[in-house]
Amino acid sequence: MPESxxxxxxGVGAVFLVWTAPPTTAPAVVGYLATYARRVVFLSAxxxxxxxxxxxxxxxxxxxxxxxxxxxxxxxxxxxLRPGMxxxxxxxxxxxxxxxxxxxxxxxxxxxxxxxxxxxxxxVAARALFQDGHAGGDYVLTGPESLSQAEQVRIIGDVLGRRxxxxxxxxxxxxxxxxxxxxxxxxxxxxxxxxxxxxxPAFITSTVFDxxxxxxxxxxxxxxxxxxxxMEGPTP
Numbered sequence: 001m002p003e004s005x006x007x008x009x010x011g012v013g014a015v016f017l018v019w020t021a022p023p024t025t026a027p028a029v030v031g032y033l034a035t036y037a038r039r040v041v042f043l044s045a046x047x048x049x050x051x052x053x054x055x056x057x058x059x060x061x062x063x064x065x066x067x068x069x070x071x072x073x074x075x076x077x078x079x080x081l082r083p084g085m086x087x088x089x090x091x092x093x094x095x096x097x098x099x100x101x102x103x104x105x106x107x108x109x110x111x112x113x114x115x116x117x118x119x120x121x122x123x124v125a126a127r128a129l130f131q132d133g134h135a136g137g138d139y140v141l142t143g144p145e146s147l148s149q150a151e152q153v154r155i156i157g158d159v160l161g162r163r164x165x166x167x168x169x170x171x172x173x174x175x176x177x178x179x180x181x182x183x184x185x186x187x188x189x190x191x192x193x194x195x196x197x198x199x200x201p202a203f204i205t206s207t208v209f210d211x212x213x214x215x216x217x218x219x220x221x222x223x224x225x226x227x228x229x230x231m232e233g234p235t236p
Contacts, residue, residue, distance in 0.1 A: 014039040014129045017071075023063050027070055034074035039135070041128045042071060043121075046082040046140050051203040052196035053113065054084075058189050077135035079128040084142045084203065087115035087222040091229055094153060098164055098230045102157075105167045107174040108194035109150035114142040114202035117217035124211050139207045144216045146202035149194070152219055156230055159223040171195070 015037045021029060033040060046054045047061035054061075071078050097104050121141055128134040147155070150166045157164035169177065171191045178187050208216035223230075 017042045030070040039077040041079045056192040079134045079137040082140045083121045085113040103165045107169045111194035112146045112202045116143045120208045120216045140205045156223045
């Protein structure tokens with residue numbers, strides 16, 4: 001490992017692990033962390049959650065499961081954070097279309113998720129890092145409400161004071177529209193997850209409230225706080 005990483009980890013007691021490295025480096029990285037830290041908080045996924053949205057084939061979830069096993073084998077104090085769908089996905093998924101012509105072309109408009117605000121995830125992570133009592137915690141983090149994708153788009157329009165039109169795409173149309181700009185495994189994973197959850201409300205937990213003592217931010221609150229990203233004109 002680089003000397004700079006040695007210097008950065010020296011004296012560190014707790015580490016927040018967000019995986020971006022090649023999968024093959026996982027054993028070395030986790031072992032390396034164990035030589036310095038006594039506590040790790042790992043940003044994983046809800047792959048253990050018995051809800052159809054989270055039970056579809058997902059290469060990243062498989063990687064996360066492997067990393068969790070590596071962490072457990074080190075004997076480190078660990079806390080696993082499992083956020084569901086991030087509210088901030090709307091920034092890359094829908095903001096360009098909303099800014100351009102106000103028409104969101106998307107599949108499975110009726111599929112329901114419970115978008116979690118990134119700030120709530122960050123606040124839970126901070127508590128787990130700096131507050132005792134979270135060792136062994138396995139936290140599924142969601143927003144407070146089950147909303148269809150079309151409803152989430154409508155909420156953004158309400159906040160902007162604009163009518164945003166949702167145009168339903170078939171899965172194959174969505175694959176064609178994202179060809180070359182999205183990794184195909186990601187598209188296939190999302191299409192499978194949205195399709196599997198049709199007719200089923202999103203999975204919702206009280207974990208954010210239980211840990212922070214305040215309710216998770218709603219989708220409307222998130223949209224209001226990020227309204228400028230959806231406004232017409234150049235990207236903010």
